[in-house]
Amino acid sequence: MADTYEFSKEELEQIEKIKSKYPEVQSAVMPVLWLAQDKFGHVDSDVQKLVADTLGLPRAHVHGVATFYTQYYKEKMGKYVLDVCGSFSCQVCGAQEIIRHLEEKLGIKEGETTEDGMFSIREVECLGACGYAPMLQVTNDKYVNHLTKEKIDKLIEDLKAGKEPEFESMPVVYHQTSDS
Amino acid sequence: MPEIIIDNVRYEYEQPGKVLQFMLDQGLDLPYFCYHPSMSIPANCRQCLVKAGTPIVDRETGKPELDEDGNPKIRYFPKFMTACSLDMSDGMVVHTHVTSEEVRRAQADNLELILINHPLDCPICDQAGECPLQILTYKYGPEGSRFEHKKVHKPKRIQLGPRVVLDAERCINCTRCTRFTEEISKSNQLTIVARGDKNYPMTAPGETFDDPYSLNTVDICPVGALTSADFRFKARVWEMAQTPSIDITNGKGCNVDLWTRDNLVLRITPRYNKEINDHWMPDEGRMAYRQMNENRVSKPEIKLSASEHSKTSWNNALMTFVEQIEAHKPEEILVIGSPHAPVEDNFLLQQFFNKLGVSDTLFSPHITPGKGDDFLITDDEAPNTNGCRMLGLGEIDKKKLEAELKSDKYKMVVILTDDLFGRYEIEPSITEGKFTLTFATNYNATTKAADLIIPVTCSAEHTGSYVSVDGRIQRTLPAKETLYSNRRLNLEMSLSRLDHFGTKFDNWVSDRNRIDCIPAWEFLVRTAYEMNLKLGFESSREIMAKISDELPALNGVTYERMDEERGIQLDLKQIPAENVS
Amino acid sequence: MAQDWKSFKPVLIPNIPDLAKIDVYEKNGGYSAIKKILTDDKWDSQAVISEVKEANIRGRGGAGFNAGMKWSFMPEPDGGPRYLAANGDESEPGTFKDRKIFEFNPHLFIEGCLIAAYAMKIDAVYVYIRGEYREFINMMDKAIEDAYKKGYLGKNILKSDFSVDMYTHSGAGAYICGEETSLMESLEGKRGYPRVKPPFPAQKGLWGRPTTINNIETLANVPHVINNGASWYKSIGPENHPGPVLYGISGHVNKPGVYEFPAGMKITDLIHEVCGGVRGNKGIKAIIPGGASTPPIRGDVIDGVTMDADGLREVGTLMGTAGMLVLDEDTDIVDVITRISHFFDHESCGQCTPCRDGTGWLYKLMSKINNGEGEMRDLDLLIDVCNKMEGRTICALADAACWPVRNAVERFREDFEAKCKKTVYAVA
Incomplete structure (x- = not known):
């Protein structure tokens, strides 16, 4: 039904x-x-x-x-949709390795959802966090920046435990000499 | 008057407008797909690109700057412009493929791009032969394609609605269909879905494209993406003959084309008439082709018993009719005309019985209140109600009709092509003891009740005039042969390739589809001759000449004028208003 | 350059803690520009437009058009509503600057909108923000709410007869909605198809009414122009492209991020001085100076090149959004361009033929070459497909898709050739 x-x-x-x-x-x-x-x-x-x-x-x-509009899910997705940015800044900082790592870890391919309905992985276009590459967004919400394999492992563990990432403020960088 | 220079030729124009439409009005050629004169201009196919410029005007004098030869200097737009969306302006210079190699190349480039994801399945596509993409590719396209990758795959054979089938791969995203449902039929049932080269038109999930005007999207689709579920795979367009006619399923009088092959009408499509239907028609009118082909009465029939008729000869039918008339007094004959029959037939019926002394010819309008919309579907389900009214036929409703049929006053009933028994659900027993004759195109409840059935031509077989609900008189042309008409002799009939080159001995031509029938007026003229009544007419054209002499409302109405002026608007004030007694 | 960049004090996002809070913003001189305008008779709408025009704020969304000039295109009021749409779609790869304004200095932007609204007699401002920026939309909503509470937005602002409303509108994942007419379609609740121009937005924009669209950063510059004057503004950076710029630098540098400096910064200064050099001290293969659509330039031409319209034109590229990608010498440029082509293929709205089918063709060709299956003739075909697309569509997305490809094939020909199969054709 x-x-x-x-x-x-x-x-x-x-x-x-x-x-x-x-x-x-x-x-x-x-x-x-x-x-x-x-x-x-x-x-x-x-x-x-x-x-x-x-x-x-x-x-x-x-x-x-x-x-x-690509952010609207036209079908049921995993509880956590992991949108990994694949555009060039992330690409040259290792986005593909992040995706491969996620795929291995979750046992699904990009574009798929885990059987338990917990996770979906998608490679998406630029998310506007180019200076913090590679990065991903969790279910159209929080950004997780500067991804490493360790960071991914921790993220997955946290999400499995129901702990969602918090907003991470990425400050504007002030050049030392300009503030002195 | 402002002027525009297209391919070095000067044209004056009165009304401001777009370059492409102006060119089309001048009979000039420019390729395009998405543009449609009756809808908004999205300029999305990019096929009508031209090089255009305007004169450089001196800021101080306000006059155009001139070059050494005294011609205005032209500042060209930095990019090619789409002629469909480009407003004409005084002194504008336009170069098309005729005078610009760059434009010619741009048109070929665009076609190459359109075709990279197009399946090129013309051999199995219904649209082939009347496909703008196919035609324009032959005329303007590149020789071949350099696209060596897999094409984008999209849904195929999707039944969008009861009457329209989608092949999304053929779609070139011109958005004509979605614009039609948004701007013309206003059903808003179609949208483009997805994005980029994966997009195509679709309904909302679970919704069906049952817009009563849905098949117009098939007509305006510039490729074979939308096809008619009914006509799909029935015929190649070049095998059919195309005959101008009008929609006889309602009172609007939409202009249509009848498409025939081997004397079967295979489809009906709208024909442009700005005054009536623009480029459109309701789906219902298109289904009328079936009643033109199927369930036809062929050869006169005479009743044997309550449930049985027998075919009889024309001579026998005619003599029976004469005998019955002579056996009854004029006041014993009930004569009923028909809003489904043309003006000529109704007129002759009226004249014939007038001469016999029958004072009144009646008719019963076929109107279903609430059936119409404010577009092209009318409450009136017959094409000629106003024609009957103009002739002064007495208007009766169901109750009055039943009373008349029942009345002992009458011993004989004559009904012109109208299924009165069917549409009013009248019991056949009502005319028991009376001799009932009906003229009929198709078998129906009325033919079942009739003692004598005279098979007559339908609107696809005769020339007849009809007056629309809006008071416009228009005529039909014969599209399919009867046993007694001949394409090669009747100059009004159109010929297809098949008609031209086929012979009776070809196995793809058969006489089976020619109906043994004649126009109702002709049967009446023959009867009049037999009875020495002065009612000699050789053609419906002659009858119309006579009517236009006699009826002030139709003064000056001729077939020639109807043809040239795409119908003639009559003075509605001269048409008696509805007066159901 | 009029001012040494090293002594430049940021003005768009100054180093003031909690500036996003309205009272902190006020304490630091915030909302003084709009107060000045509303109280001083000198500042009628014409005077504001003239000042902004004089300042020559070049649109920070990519096109670099004089913002004051754009404002002057608005027709005389006819009694009907007029709109300002602030463009925070920010979806061009390499661009991540407007989010800094939303997060760190939203009231500066709101004040800029107020001034623009006053100058153009705007009734409502719609702030279009890309849907992925959910956090930043929430921040903006909060800032707008605070501004309403303090009487900077709504009816009779600061007790004057000037009124304007402001709303955010969330996108939902479509790069094309950063194109101004497409943004309007999206705001009207439609598929983001760019509109045919003319009519231009100033004549017939949102809901058929006069509308101006400005980038977020552009609007954030406006209060400073009113406070300090056009001549002050023009003293920052090059004359032809003045003002502070939010440089978003990403890729192979040690300290990527968003930095505020005058326009006209030397690319080498940005990389080596500001961003701490290239990772691993490698050489520079290429620079993509202003987002994915700007043509890439070789690392060996960047010496002395400045980040402004004229400086970048000299080396055959564009300022774009000043979102600069730095690629080190080990980068596979063909791979990067392939990914750019994927982006434009994915983001083409599908309305115009050349872009809808052309972006797909470019991506397929690029993939073929990138996978080592390309042939030399495919390089010519790439250029030819670009020729078929450029300048033939309603909006500039097709052009944007072509420029990186065309220029990369020309400027990094040896990298492309190295990936192509060396087909030898027999000579008869």
Whole structure:
């Protein structure tokens, strides 16, 4: 049986608030897809339908938007989606070794999800952390920078224990002489 | 007047507009895929690139700067422009492939890119023969491809809806179909999904593309990505003859083309008419091809018993009709015209029985309130309700019709092509004891009830005029032969390659598909001759000439004008309003 | 250069702890520029635009267009709404600077937006931030909330008759949404397809209304221009490309990161002095100076080259976002370019033919060569495919996809040839 999805009263109020930010309701598609994904963990076709019907928009329209943007999960993913940046700064700092290490560790290939539904690995495009390469993002949220094999091992252990990484502030670097 | 110079030729223009549309209006050629005159301009196929520039204007004098030869100096846009989205401006200079080698190369380049992920399966593609991609590639494309990699694979044979099938690999992402559902039919059922070279049009998951106008997307698809589930693999386009006609399934009078092969109508597509249907038509009208081919009455039939009819000769049918008329007084004959039959047939029916002394010819409109929309589907399910009204036929509803059919007043009933018994669910027993004659194209409840069935031509076989709900009179042309018509003799009939070169002895031509029927008016003229009534007409054209003489509302209406003006708008005030008694 | 970079004091992200907090920002002179404008009659909207135009803030999003000039394109108000979209999509590989403003100095950016809104008579500002920056979006939301509380946003700002609203809008993973018309489509809740221009955003932008789109860093420069004047601003860095710049440096350097210095820094200074040199003291193979779309240059041409429009043009590349990638001598440049091609193939929206199919073709060709299966003729084909794509599309993504490939094939020809099969054709 297909899961049934619905928004709570609070969420519907939140959606009204989102709608009020824009002159047209269509603009609420992306924020409401985000809201739905945060709640349900994905925006599969049923969730897309819920979003469309809640906003009173054509379902095809919401489907088109959901499939255009890569951060929306169009199917169920692992609890922790490990998006490893593969773009050039990370590439030249060893992103592929990080992915290989993750693959070995989790016993799955890039693009796959572990059988227990805990982890998915994806190679993604630049995440805007080029100075802290190689890096990955956990389920569209926290960045884990300066990855090493040891750091990966620790991350996986932590995640398995339900301990999610914390936000890591990467300061602007001030040149010594300029501050002196 | 402002002017634009295209390939060194000067053209004056009155209305501001886009370069591509202006060129098309001038009969000039420029390749394009995504542009459609009735929809928004996304300029995404990039096929209509031209080199364009505007005169350099001196800031001080406000006049164009001139070169040594006295010609205005031109500042060209730094990049090629898409003609579809480029606004014309006074003095603009445009170079197409005709005068620019660079543009010619750009067009070939673009085609090479379009084709790298296109399957090139023309031999099994329905679109082949009428495919803009195929045609433009032959005309403007490169000789071959240098793409030596695996093409992108996408879903194939996807039944998008009951009537439309998708092959996403053939899609070139022109977005005509999605724009159609957004801007024209407004069903919003289609979207482009995914991104980059993996994208293609699709419905939302679990949704079906059941838009009542869905098949228009098949027409405007510039490749074979969207095909008609019904017409798929039925025929090659070059085997068919294309005949202009009108949609007879509702009152709008959408202009259509009938596509025939071996005297079968295989598909119906819309024909452009700005005043009525633009480039579009409802899906329902396209299915009318089946009633033109199937379940046809061929050769007159006479009733043997309540459940049985027998074929009979035309001569016998005619003599039976004459006998029955002579056996009854005029006031004993109930004559019912038809909103499904053309003006000419209704007129002749009225005239014929007038001459016999029958004072009234009635008809019952075929209107289903709520069926229509505010686009091309009308409540009126018949093509000629207004034609009947103009002729002054008495308008009756179901109740009145039943009362008349039941009435002892009448001993004989004549029904022109209209399945009254079927659409009103009238019991056949209602006319018991009366002699009932019906003109009919197809078998139906009314033919079942009739004592004599006269098979008549349908809109695909005759020339007939119909007056739309909006008061526009238009005519049909014969598209398929009957036993008594001949493509090579009737100059109004169109010929296909098959018609041209095939002979009766070819195994792909058969007489089976020619129906033994004649136009209703012709049967009435023959009967009149037999009865010495003065009602001599040789063609429906002559009948129309007579009608336009007699009816002030139709003064000046001729077939020639209807053809040239794509139908004639009549004064709606001269058409009696609905007056169901 | 008017000022020695070593004595330059950062202004976009000064070294002040907790500057992201609104009261700290205020204590350090924050929101003084907008106060000045709202209280001094001298600063009508025309005067603000003129000053910003005079300062010649060149757009920090990549195109480098004079921001004040862009503002001046807005038509006269007609009573309907007008919008400012702040572009924080920041998705070009090598670029990670705007996030620093969100995290460390969001109020400077908000103040810049206020000034822009005042100058262009804007009704609402939408801050479009890439969806991956969830943390930074939260930070920005917090800053906006604080600014509302203090009366810097909303109705009758600082008791004047000037009102403006500000909202964040999260992207969801699409590089193309950094293109300004695509960003507008995305804000309108659609697939991020760039729009055909004309009409330009100033005529017909968000929801069909006049709209200006500026990069985050560009807007963050504005308060300083109002506070210190255009001539002060122009005294920083080269005349033709003035002001402070957030350099994001990544790759094979010892201390990668974001640094604020005047525009026009020497590439060698950035690498050796600022970033502590190349890792392992290796030589430099190549520099990609401003993000994935800017043409790579050889390590042996960078001596004396400055990071500004003119300096980089001389060596055949572009400033872009000043997100510089440094590649050491052991780098497989073909591999790097292949990955760049993968990026553009992945990020092409798929609207225009040349880009949709061309980026895929480029990537497939690059992969073939990178895997050692290419032939010499494939190098010519690469250039030819670029010729077919460049300048033929609605937006510049196709161009951006071609430049690295075309220039790498030309500038690192020997690396490409080394990976190609040496096919010998028999001569008849």
